[in-house]
Amino acid sequence: MIEPTVARFHTGDTVTVREAYPIGHVRTPFYIRGKRGVIERLCGAFANPEELAYARPGLPAQPLYRVRFLQRDVWPDYAGQPGDVVEVEIYQHWLEPEEPQR
Amino acid sequence: MGGLAAGTVEPTEHDYALWEKRVDALMMLLSHKDRRLVSTDELRRNIESLGAEAYDSMTYYERWIHAITQTLIQRGVITVDELGRKIETIRVREAQRD
Numbered sequence: 114m115i116e117p118t119v120a121r122f123h124t125g126d127t128v129t130v131r132e133a134y135p136i137g138h139v140r141t142p143f144y145i146r147g148k149r150g151v152i153e154r155l156c157g158a159f160a161n162p163e164e165l166a167y168a169r170p171g172l173p174a175q176p177l178y179r180v181r182f183l184q185r186d187v188w189p190d191y192a193g194q195p196g197d198v199v200e201v202e203i204y205q206h207w208l209e210p211e212e213p214q215r
Numbered sequence: 216m217g218g219l220a221a222g223t224v225e226p227t228e229h230d231y232a233l234w235e236k237r238v239d240a241l242m243m244l245l246s247h248k249d250r251r252l253v254s255t256d257e258l259r260r261n262i263e264s265l266g267a268e269a270y271d272s273m274t275y276y277e278r279w280i281h282a283i284t285q286t287l288i289q290r291g292v293i294t295v296d297e298l299g300r301k302i303e304t305i306r307v308r309e310a311q312r313d
Contacts, residue, residue, distance in 0.1 A: 138260035166260035168290060 117158035117174035126152045127211040138166030141207045150182035153200055176205040235276040242283060253286045261285040
């Protein structure tokens with residue numbers, strides 16, 4: 114049994130999604146890359162879908178977080194309530210500790 | 216989708232064709248834990264590899280059968296040659312039926 118990768122973030126931590134565009138099967142939506150959000154919860158650890166997509170085991174399992182973003186930070190022309198949020202589930206290797214909003 | 220500009224979503228109801236139900240059943244059987252011949256992520260990768268034009272012109276289950284077939288070839292479960300010969304056999308059989 115291969116132990117899951119240790120979770121490095123905790124609920125409430127501010128994180129920035131890596132802005133990278135590799136080919137392959139990536140579960141991190143394009144629209145959220147480069148954005149800054151807050152860890153809402155740790156969902157658990159799961160085999161890496163980027164590896165599963167090529168019939169490999171995807172181990173060690175990667176921590177998956179639900180990350181909360183302000184809609185107005187995600188969409189420049191967002192016209193809804195200023196406190197509206199979008200929550201996206203993102204694997205740990207796509208997250209970096211807080212960095213200034215790009 | 217994916218943050219791209221798009222129009223309004225207009226939900227519609229439709230009945231599934233027999234072949235669509237068969238594609239769904241095929242995926243369930245291939246991905247079953249006793250076989251694991253196709254993973255959900257392989258299916259998604261092969262659908263994403265379609266290219267924008269093909270993706271937009273194909274229906275939901277057309278994308279699925281394309282991706283299932285690609286995965287089975289990539290894994291060596293079937294060969295391109297076997298697939299081509301089988302399709303030709305069926306084509307001849309159906310032509311004789313008409």
